[in-house]
Amino acid sequence: MAKETNELIQEGEEEVQADIWRCISGFTEMAVAKCAIELGISDFLETHQEPVPLCQLSSALGCSASSLHRILRFLINRGIFKFVSTGNGEMGYVQTPVSRLLKRDGENSMAALVLLESSPVMLAPWHYLSNRILSKENSGAFSAAHGKDVWEYVKTNPEHSKLINDAMACHAQVTMRAIIDNCAEIFKGIESLVDVGGGNGTTLGMLVKAFPWINGINFDLPHVVSVAPPYHGVVHVEGDMFHSVPKAQAVFLMWVLHDWSDEKCIQILKKCIEAIPKDTGKVIIVEAVLDEKLGKEKGLEDVGLMLDMMMLAHTTNGKERTAKEWAHILSAAGFSRHSILQTSAIEPVILAYP
Ligand SMILES: C[S@@+](CC[C@H](N)C(=O)[O-])C[C@H]1O[C@@H](n2cnc3c(N)ncnc32)[C@H](O)[C@@H]1O
Numbered sequence: 502m503a504k505e506t507n508e509l510i511q512e513g514e515e516e517v518q519a520d521i522w523r524c525i526s527g528f529t530e531m532a533v534a535k536c537a538i539e540l541g542i543s544d545f546l547e548t549h550q551e552p553v554p555l556c557q558l559s560s561a562l563g564c565s566a567s568s569l570h571r572i573l574r575f576l577i578n579r580g581i582f583k584f585v586s587t588g589n590g591e592m593g594y595v596q597t598p599v600s601r602l603l604k605r606d607g608e609n610s611m612a613a614l615v616l617l618e619s620s621p622v623m624l625a626p627w628h629y630l631s632n633r634i635l636s637k638e639n640s641g642a643f644s645a646a647h648g649k650d651v652w653e654y655v656k657t658n659p660e661h662s663k664l665i666n667d668a669m670a671c672h673a674q675v676t677m678r679a680i681i682d683n684c685a686e687i688f689k690g691i692e693s694l695v696d697v698g699g700g701n702g703t704t705l706g707m708l709v710k711a712f713p714w715i716n717g718i719n720f721d722l723p724h725v726v727s728v729a730p731p732y733h734g735v736v737h738v739e740g741d742m743f744h745s746v747p748k749a750q751a752v753f754l755m756w757v758l759h760d761w762s763d764e765k766c767i768q769i770l771k772k773c774i775e776a777i778p779k780d781t782g783k784v785i786i787v788e789a790v791l792d793e794k795l796g797k798e799k800g801l802e803d804v805g806l807m808l809d810m811m812m813l814a815h816t817t818n819g820k821e822r823t824a825k826e827w828a829h830i831l832s833a834a835g836f837s838r839h840s841i842l843q844t845s846a847i848e849p850v851i852l853a854y855p
């Protein structure tokens with residue numbers, strides 16, 4: 502009897518140890534995915550109908566066959582690629598729906614998000630998390646690592662600015678496709694729309710293409726709009742959302758408010774209210790809404806909690822918010838009412854009215 506109990510404890514311990522191994526090697530998965538993107542594994546496999554044997558893949562990519570085999574063995578074990586029979590006695594590598602997201606470009610690619618998050622600039626602040634939590638100053642982990650906040654940093658680091666803008670555009674493509682397909686009614690009757698902190702204009706480019714009655718104003722800091730590509734029906738306007746926001750019938754804000762403290766969000770939202778008509782205007786916000794009950798978040802809902810950690814590491818006082826916290830900042834900014842619309846995108850849409 503005692504032996505059986507001991508065996509049970511040992512079995513339990515093995516599971517616990519496996520959990521901590523996953524935790525310790527969490528970084529490995531991201532680093533190996535980054536390596537796969539840089540080697541272009543997914544891009545090469547995509548151009549082949551048949552499974553690709555190791556020798557063909559390594560010579561096409563110009564890399565060591567034995568190291569490539571080990572990289573792919575790890576990713577196959579995580580379900581990212583597959584190894585199947587070629588049909589003539591050999592084995593070869595093929596894509597999965599997950600590995601397709603690691604193509605360097607193309608629809609639905611999430612490679613730019615991996616490349617941003619795994620960049621040395623974004624990795625450094627994680628070493629300062631406890632420092633940030635213990636610190637009485639509100640300087641943030643990114644500032645502790647780099648001496649200034651992320652938005653000051655990118656003004657003099659165009660390469661990192663491009664990494665951020667490409668990653669944001671990658672998220673925007675996936676999210677906006679879902680919003681355009683499922684929430685078209687939000688954009689009915691809007692003749693002018695200003696995207697505050699709109700980055701390189703990907704979001705408005707897609708909205709104007711889908712809803713051609715919209716005149717788009719893409720509003721962002723000078724160093725961002727100066728390198729933004731042209732989009733039909735979109736004008737790029739430079740400025741600072743803490744000073745003023747260009748006038749329009751409606752304002753769009755995606756992944757901007759989670760970068761800032763409640764006080765700063767209220768300042769931004771007040772500028773947005775000033776920019777729209779009091780009777781017919783609205784502000785369309787795309788951000789995570791966290792569940793108030795702990796332990797309920799699983800699968801994709803867990804994304805909100807992961808993003809919250811990214812905000813802790815990469816912004817000074819940014820955070821993801823619960824419905825109650827959104828209600829607080831929206832009413833403090835002067836909105837009379839708001840509603841939260843669940844969409845098929847990962848984040849819901851919050852509609853706020855003056
Ligand atoms: C996380 S990105 C989101 C970009 C875009 N909305 C998207 O979802 O793809 C935040 C954006 O806010 C912009 N931003 C930061 N401070 C700003 C300011 N004071 N005025 C205007 N834009 C600002 C940044 O340059 C950046 O493009």
Ligand SMILES: COc1ccc(-c2cc(=O)c3c(O)c(O)c(O)cc3o2)cc1
Pocket residue numbers: 614615617618623651668756757759760808811815816
């Ligand atoms: C799914 O993979 C990812 C999701 C989000 C991000 C991400 C990283 C950031 O550093 C970041 C940021 O600094 C920021 O200000 C923001 O508004 C979003 C954001 O998202 C990376 C990978």
